[in-house]
Amino acid sequence: MRIAALDRRAERLGLEPGMMLADARGRVPGLAAIPHDPAADAALLDRLARLCGDYSPGVQTDPPDGLMLDITGCAHLWGGEAAMHIALSRRIGALGLTLRAALAGTPDAARALARFGGPDKAMPDHTMPDRTMDVRALPIEALAAGEEKVGALRRAGFRTIADLAALPSAPVAARFGAETVRLLDRLLGREDPHIVPLSSPAPIRAAMRFAEPIARTDSILDVIEALVEQAATQLAGRGEGGRAFAVQLHRSDGHIARLSIATGAPTRDPALVLRLLRERIDSLADPLDPGFGYDSITLAVPRTEPLFERQPELEAHRERTRPDIGALLDRLAVRYGAASVLRFTGEDSHQPEWAGTLAPTDRPPSPSARPAPEPGEPPLRPLLLFDPPQPVEVLAAVPDGPPRRFRWRGAAHHIVRQEGPERIAPPWWRRKGGHDINPGLSRDYYRVEDEEGRRFWLFRHGLYGRETGAPIWYVHGLFA
Amino acid sequence: MLGSGLRSDGLHEIHAAGNGDSPAALAFALLIAHLRHRADGRPIVWARERRGTASRMRPYGPGLADLGIDPAAIALLHLPDGRAVLRAGLDAVRDGSASAVLIDVQGRQPLLDLTATRRLTLAAAETDTTALIVRDHAAPNPSAAHTRWHVAAAPSAALEADAPGAPAFALTLTRQRGGREGARFLLEWNRDTGCFIDRPDRPRPATLPLSGAVAAPATGRTGTTRRDRAA
Structure with a gap:
């Protein structure tokens, strides 16, 4: 395994990219290493590029770790180039990243200055080299011509860009290829390539x-x-459907009424969208007040997702007999709020509260982690769960034995059948310090049935004698 | 079961027989919905009034799975009052995208009258949806429902070491449109075979009051009960 990238502190310790990880560990025993994830790096760079869209419309990524901004006509908005640089550095710095910035007349020169202009020459993180700093003084590597060509140039005695720039271009092209000359021209501003900005689809x-x-x-x-x-x-032209629709009604006196709806699946069916909007208008706390009327109406689709055409012929019949429940749930979510329309979910946990939870249907479902019940086994988990558990008075023969009778909501229940305990330990790993610090109390769960046939899920909070002297009992659920 | 017993495109009321029998009534309604879902694959809508004691407990997915009901097949609506539950329930029945709709309400429901139940009955027949009104121990309203059941929890058939066994229900048919009333059943839910079992420790009713049997033939585990409230 080799080192792909290093932070500044590691560089100061003398480590270099390309070293074997084992060698580096030998030199710096406490080295923290994480696997290289180029895809995540690329995603981060892309996000940064979108963020830089606040500073200039012309942003291009320069993988693996560069961004090119065309700030022509943008700098004055920030109060000059230096102020813009400081604002951008602060923003990037706040994300925990180190920025090396350079400004030059062409993208290639700016890139060469940023990459080779030298933090070594005592450029602190947030300063910018003077734009008059000459590209010519940079080492020949700044040409970005590839290792082989740079090696050839070095062997020929070229040390800096200036050495190469001093020669007429025809002999250079003859010996090192036309590409070298082109790169040099771009670096020196003799040729001016333009940035191809990132584009977002028009809303x-x-x-x-x-x-x-x-x-x-x-x-x-x-x-x-x-x-x-x-x-x-x-x-339809883009092969997309909307997940959210927003309508603005501009009243003639300047007031703007906003209506927005969201759907569970991407759609571009006008009838469906209209039905949801009608529902939204009906459910408004303040009904629409048109006053003297609306003089313009706009509709925006802020959220879209890919949606492909389906063959209407084949599915038309099934669609008619089997309407999708999604449309109904969307309508109900618009009327009663997205938090009212729920699905069953849960995480892989032995803590009953987390093993079964409810989440709005607009969130992605999580697969059930619970194994299928054993044949012949009665239900081990209740149909209804108290949240939080309700304290009950329990009479047990011995403090750590099964319950005999209990009193809850003023009624006494005499237990005729019971099974347990099922001991569920507290989640000590979720706490700082792990099991060193008091991790909470264990629970001993009992399934019990009273003489009427009603089934309850009781637990004793804390192990008698070991965790607590007087354990409290709770009812946590009701069985069918 | 529904094909030969309860009308699958009808409205049925399921009442808790006593104060503590709400979980039994709810489970019975959910199991009927589950059988309906299994028959035609459409999901289940469960509109629940989250008020009073119901707001302190939440339907629990692992418990549904332990009854053999797929929690992923259920869309749960938590609504603030009976009016919202009724309206959402009626919308769901009219929509026809669900195989069964549970209207799970608490306490007195003055809005749940003859008109409301008539609407539900018509919509259920039109969209072939089973509409189920689940109520706790409260006075019944005039209703156009096809059947009304009072459901109580029944002592289960004990397993080894006196452990509680499979869920058991004591049912009383208190109302049936155009049919006999007052029949009683003691049923046990068998998750593994996916059907209700008429409990073998009590004589089966000589004549079934419905067009067919609510219960599948008695098979499976035999058990002993100490008490039989429904007898």
């Missing part, structure tokens, strides 16, 4: 203005329907 919007304001809800819905159809055409 999907549709708008309509009216000569006369409209106020009737039906007319408004008609307009929205037309807008949704326009948006649906745009979405």
